[in-house]
Amino acid sequence: MPTSREQIGQLFMVGFDGTTVSSDLAAFIKEYKPGGVILFSRNLESVEQIVDLTNALQRCSPHSPLLISIDQEGGRVSRLPKEFTIFPPCDVLGRCNSSELAYAVAATTAKELKAVGINMNMSPVLDVNSNPANPVIGDRAFGSTPAPVCVLGEATVGGLQDNGVVACGKHFPGHGDTNTDSHKELPVVSAPRERLEQVEFPPFRHAAAHGVATMMTAHVLYHALDDQRPATLSPAIIGKFLREELRYDGVVLTDDLEMHAIIDHYGIEEATVQAILAGCDMPLICKDRDREVAAIGAVEKAVADGTISMKRLEQSLARVARVKRQFLPSVKPVILSDARLIVGCRTHRTLLHTIDQARARLAKVGL
Numbered sequence: 001m002p003t004s005r006e007q008i009g010q011l012f013m014v015g016f017d018g019t020t021v022s023s024d025l026a027a028f029i030k031e032y033k034p035g036g037v038i039l040f041s042r043n044l045e046s047v048e049q050i051v052d053l054t055n056a057l058q059r060c061s062p063h064s065p066l067l068i069s070i071d072q073e074g075g076r077v078s079r080l081p082k083e084f085t086i087f088p089p090c091d092v093l094g095r096c097n098s099s100e101l102a103y104a105v106a107a108t109t110a111k112e113l114k115a116v117g118i119n120m121n122m123s124p125v126l127d128v129n130s131n132p133a134n135p136v137i138g139d140r141a142f143g144s145t146p147a148p149v150c151v152l153g154e155a156t157v158g159g160l161q162d163n164g165v166v167a168c169g170k171h172f173p174g175h176g177d178t179n180t181d182s183h184k185e186l187p188v189v190s191a192p193r194e195r196l197e198q199v200e201f202p203p204f205r206h207a208a209a210h211g212v213a214t215m216m217t218a219h220v221l222y223h224a225l226d227d228q229r230p231a232t233l234s235p236a237i238i239g240k241f242l243r244e245e246l247r248y249d250g251v252v253l254t255d256d257l258e259m260h261a262i263i264d265h266y267g268i269e270e271a272t273v274q275a276i277l278a279g280c281d282m283p284l285i286c287k288d289r290d291r292e293v294a295a296i297g298a299v300e301k302a303v304a305d306g307t308i309s310m311k312r313l314e315q316s317l318a319r320v321a322r323v324k325r326q327f328l329p330s331v332k333p334v335i336l337s338d339a340r341l342i343v344g345c346r347t348h349r350t351l352l353h354t355i356d357q358a359r360a361r362l363a364k365v366g367l
Contacts, residue, residue, distance in 0.1 A: 009033035015286035036067030054117025069120035106159025171218035174200030219261035238279035269298030
């Protein structure tokens with residue numbers, strides 16, 4: 001029977017510095033047993049280095065395969081080196097208005113990620129670009145109305161998950177109508193529930209009903225849903241709306257708990273415990289090792305003193321385990337020679353060229 005630390009660690013997705021598995025990182029994974037890691041540009045240099053890194057990470061976690069994730073949306077949110085096929089931002093696919101193209105882009109991205117040992121992509125963006133003044137979404141969205149976001153979001157989920165990569169719809173329940181960037185401060189949305197239902201919520205309702213394996217929360221305060229807590233920490237938004245009303249039983253990740261929208265208002269320990277109590281399964285902490293250790297310790301304490309019930313803990317553990325069974329039934333080392341045949345191959349470059357040509361045609365007619 002796993003110990004409580006082995007169990008609790010499975011709920012965490014963590015980031016780290018460096019391009020190799022240092023002795024410090026290996027010791028951290030061995031002791032705290034996180035369920036997943038997230039990779040950023042700072043961790044990634046080349047196909048060969050990424051293969052070495054992901055294989056080394058998995059060797060550190062023999063008790064349970066790691067979810068190894070990345071934000072590879074295309075456009076300005078791309079973490080991979082230039083050897084990979086880097087697609088344009090989602091709004092280009094939205095203007096192409098082709099679910100087949102969106103599926104092909106996601107499938108191609110999934111094949112290249114899988115080839116180097118990355119098994120989860122923090123995509124698709126399900127936010128509607130409903131506020132032109134929004135500083136953080138913009139061309140990351142498929143469109144400024146919900147319909148294309150629903151259709152192309154579903155196609156992206158299919159392209160990723162059909163090719164063995166976990167998809168993650170973000171940022172629930174919608175980051176498109178904000179005036180500020182949650183990386184820097186806490187955005188507030190004052191729109192009435194009726195408008196949110198018409199514009200922001202449909203892509204998330206659609207994705208919840210069509211098999212997206214995971215979703216990520218928004219660090220945004222929605223007055224119409226909970227005027228006290230941002231979505232990530234809100235039982236009304238995660239527990240009641242997402243879990244009960246939308247009947248979503250996939251894994252819910254927080255956005256990075258180190259973002260200023262959270263860390264300026266809550267300590268990392270309090271935020272982590274509140275997120276789990278709200279109904280989130282995986283707190284995401286992208287960089288600071290001390291905060292990662294403090295957050296895991298806070299959950300251990302909260303479970304020990306009954307603040308987080310065993311029932312609540314077991315719900316999240318079951319969801320994480322289910323995703324791992326579905327997408328990581330057996331993790332074998334990835335092979336460099338195979339990865340080199342797949343990453344940036346001619347077929348993938350041809351697809352990119354096709355999209356670039358379509359973008360040029362759209363620009364000519366003013367779309």
